[in-house]
Amino acid sequence: MILWRAAAAVLSPFFRIRRNKVVFSTFDGKGFGDNSKYIALELIRRNSQLELVWLMKKEEQSDLPPEIRRVDNSWFSELYHLMTAGVWVDTHFKRHIFKKGLFKRRGQLYLQTWHGSLGIKNIPTVEELAPSLYYPMLADIRSVDHLISNSIYEDIKFRECFSTDKIQPGILKLGHPRNDIFFQDNSLLSCKIKQQYGLTEDCRIFTYMPTFRKKRDLAAYTLDFERVLEALSRRFGGKWVIFMRLHPALAGKAADAFRGIAGVVDVSSHPDSQELQIVSDILCTDYSSCIYDFILSRRAGFIFASDLQDYNTVRGLRYPLTETPFMIAENNDALVENILAFDDGVYQKNLDKFLEFHGCVDDGKASARVGDVIEEFVFGKRQGRTV
Numbered sequence: 001m002i003l004w005r006a007a008a009a010v011l012s013p014f015f016r017i018r019r020n021k022v023v024f025s026t027f028d029g030k031g032f033g034d035n036s037k038y039i040a041l042e043l044i045r046r047n048s049q050l051e052l053v054w055l056m057k058k059e060e061q062s063d064l065p066p067e068i069r070r071v072d073n074s075w076f077s078e079l080y081h082l083m084t085a086g087v088w089v090d091t092h093f094k095r096h097i098f099k100k101g102l103f104k105r106r107g108q109l110y111l112q113t114w115h116g117s118l119g120i121k122n123i124p125t126v127e128e129l130a131p132s133l134y135y136p137m138l139a140d141i142r143s144v145d146h147l148i149s150n151s152i153y154e155d156i157k158f159r160e161c162f163s164t165d166k167i168q169p170g171i172l173k174l175g176h177p178r179n180d181i182f183f184q185d186n187s188l189l190s191c192k193i194k195q196q197y198g199l200t201e202d203c204r205i206f207t208y209m210p211t212f213r214k215k216r217d218l219a220a221y222t223l224d225f226e227r228v229l230e231a232l233s234r235r236f237g238g239k240w241v242i243f244m245r246l247h248p249a250l251a252g253k254a255a256d257a258f259r260g261i262a263g264v265v266d267v268s269s270h271p272d273s274q275e276l277q278i279v280s281d282i283l284c285t286d287y288s289s290c291i292y293d294f295i296l297s298r299r300a301g302f303i304f305a306s307d308l309q310d311y312n313t314v315r316g317l318r319y320p321l322t323e324t325p326f327m328i329a330e331n332n333d334a335l336v337e338n339i340l341a342f343d344d345g346v347y348q349k350n351l352d353k354f355l356e357f358h359g360c361v362d363d364g365k366a367s368a369r370v371g372d373v374i375e376e377f378v379f380g381k382r383q384g385r386t387v
Contacts, residue, residue: 021050024037035148038181040054042177087378091114092114093141099136109145114147121211122317150361181278193278193279203238204240204281205242207242220286222331227336231336232282282299303327306330
């Protein structure tokens, strides 16, 4: 680590910062998705004369727009492009690269958009991290100019988890760019995705999108697909399929675990969770933050948490599941009952209360607001805070 940092310090003066260069990343080199994607698309729409670069792992399969240059996120490549960029945009902290020598230079802007939204899962505070993670994380949050929030709730969460007595990253409550999609006409996108997975236009979709467990196994994923499909048909009518999307940490196991189950389509490799939510008539999860984005669609959501007690002990929840707008099931019998008993009128009232209580500001204009911040910085109207 010391040698890496020394090498970075020696090399950095030879690399000129290009203020109009914006480097995007998501989840340490994953595909084209999350907040970074929708900020990049907004900048393309504006024809902002910016150089757009996306850091991505070699093995990732993702079609970037031609206006974005894809580069490998190997150590030197990632270090070089971040050192020479005017703006960094990420959805996940960069502590892995800070650990290997990165440091933020004067005249750079770092926007950390995070990805948890109104999520319920506990996040360790900086002070709770092991020493091997503490110092890189400290360097990271010290470099952040702005955390992008979508709610009063998230402002509080950021201050609790990503601040220390001496380090208080700025927070901009602009909304989450990835959630702008819920306020748009998505009929063409829905048709495209259904065609991609061989579905007819009238087919209805129940998406099961659980989070991962510390053990990285599938033991908690006990959804009875056949019974759920039957209950959906009884309650809502029509033809249904189940989209099964595992967390990226487990996506490689999906094909073997769920291959050949009638009515189930594995969409774990789809790069953009938001696109899958748009095409979903119903979303079901356990503790994933995805459902707290999905509520902006006003469509039905269900909680299936078969290991609630264990999960609460190992990971922990920021507030009880009973305080969410969703009907909760810990087994398949309860889930089927909840589907059959679903009352949309009650559900819509609960959504309103939940969003108002948490102070959510998502309104379909977050990408534009973040685009304004980037353009103002690049073209000289705003200065980024330096380390």
